[in-house]
Amino acid sequence: MQSAAFLIAVFKFVLLLFSLSFHECAHAWMASRLGDQTARMQGRVTLNPAYHVDPIGTLLFPAIVIFGPLFGINLFGGFLIGWAKPTPVITRNFRKIVRDDNLTTLAGPVSNLILVAVSFAILLVTAIAVPDGRMIVRGSLEAAFNPGAAPFGHPVAVLCTLAILINLSLFFFNLLPIPPLDGSRVVRNLLPYGAVQQYDRINMWLSYLLMITVGSFLLRLLLFPSLTVIFSVLLGI
Numbered sequence: 001m002q003s004a005a006f007l008i009a010v011f012k013f014v015l016l017l018f019s020l021s022f023h024e025c026a027h028a029w030m031a032s033r034l035g036d037q038t039a040r041m042q043g044r045v046t047l048n049p050a051y052h053v054d055p056i057g058t059l060l061f062p063a064i065v066i067f068g069p070l071f072g073i074n075l076f077g078g079f080l081i082g083w084a085k086p087t088p089v090i091t092r093n094f095r096k097i098v099r100d101d102n103l104t105t106l107a108g109p110v111s112n113l114i115l116v117a118v119s120f121a122i123l124l125v126t127a128i129a130v131p132d133g134r135m136i137v138r139g140s141l142e143a144a145f146n147p148g149a150a151p152f153g154h155p156v157a158v159l160c161t162l163a164i165l166i167n168l169s170l171f172f173f174n175l176l177p178i179p180p181l182d183g184s185r186v187v188r189n190l191l192p193y194g195a196v197q198q199y200d201r202i203n204m205w206l207s208y209l210l211m212i213t214v215g216s217f218l219l220r221l222l223l224f225p226s227l228t229v230i231f232s233v234l235l236g237i
Contacts, residue, residue, distance in 0.1 A: 008147035009066045011159060012080060015166050016062050017049050019115060020084040023170065024052040026111035027087035027104055034100040036093035044087055057083035080166055081173040081215065086180055098189050105185040109174050112167040119160040119167070120230060126157055127234050137161075137234050164230060172222045178210045 025047055028039035043051050053059060062082040068074060094100035123140070127133040140157035144165060175183040179202050188199055 004143070005070060005147040008143065008158070008162070009070060011162055012066045012166065013062060015159065015162050016066075016080060016082055017058065018047070019112060019163070019167050019170055020058055020082055021047045021049045021052045022115060023108045023111050023174070024084045024087050026107040027089070030107035031087065031089050031104045034094055034104060036090055036100075036104075038088045038090050038093070042088060052084040054083060054085045058085075081169050081211075081219070083174075083181070102186055102189055105182045108182050109171045112171040112174070115167040116164050116171070119163040120234075122160045123157060123164075123234055126154075134235060137231075141231055141235075165227065168223055168226055169219060172219055172226075173211075173215055176211070176215055176218060178214070179204075179207050181211070 025045055028044035031038070032040040032045060039045065049058070062080065064073065065080055089101065089104055091097045091101045094104075123137050127137045130136060136154045136157050139153035140161040143153040143158050144161040174181050177183045177187040179199070184199075188196055191199060
């Protein structure tokens with residue numbers, strides 16, 4: 001079972017790396033579509049993780065959260081989140097600065113919802129069309145949420161289940177109004193000039209602290225009900 005837990009951890013890390021790259025690629029692609037070619041010229045319209053990696057948010061922090069439980073370290077309540085290197089955007093290149101900046105910002109979280117939808121669709125087809133499909137989906141759920149305590153299950157179903165978990169976490173996490181997360185960018189565009197100056201002075205280490213403390217609380221409030229609805233639909237078919 002320990003080998004199954006390790007394999008689940010590897011799956012999580014690879015999926016997180018892909019999901020973060022997809023997220024940042026979506027930012028860069030939308031900015032390019034709206035007139036700002038800065039990210040495109042830096043090669044950020046790509047799924048290659050090498051162009052998006054942040055040493056702390058993409059590698060160190062997720063590695064501790066994912067592999068820590070294998071060594072008795074349980075950080076952040078088991079919630080898997082992370083962040084990549086911010087996509088460069090020069091807003092003066094947009095035709096409608098606030099609107100286009102918000103669209104570019106929201107493209108990231110929307111990309112995570114797209115991955116959730118694709119994974120859900122694959123599991124839905126599995127549950128409906130594959131013999132013993134509901135049992136496969138149930139097994140993938142048990143393997144994803146109880147690694148080491150349940151059989152590994154079907155690899156594709158497990159990957160899709162983990163993709164839903166990871167990308168829903170990233171969706172809610174990135175909408176938090178904490179710099180430099182996407183939600184903070186939208187909030188910043190709504191603030192008056194004087195408040196923007198104060199908002200921009202938020203210390204980065206304070207941001208990291210807020211991500212871990214406030215982020216953990218809010219994810220618990222938002223993520224569990226969402227996952228309950230998704231898997232209730234899949235298992236109730």
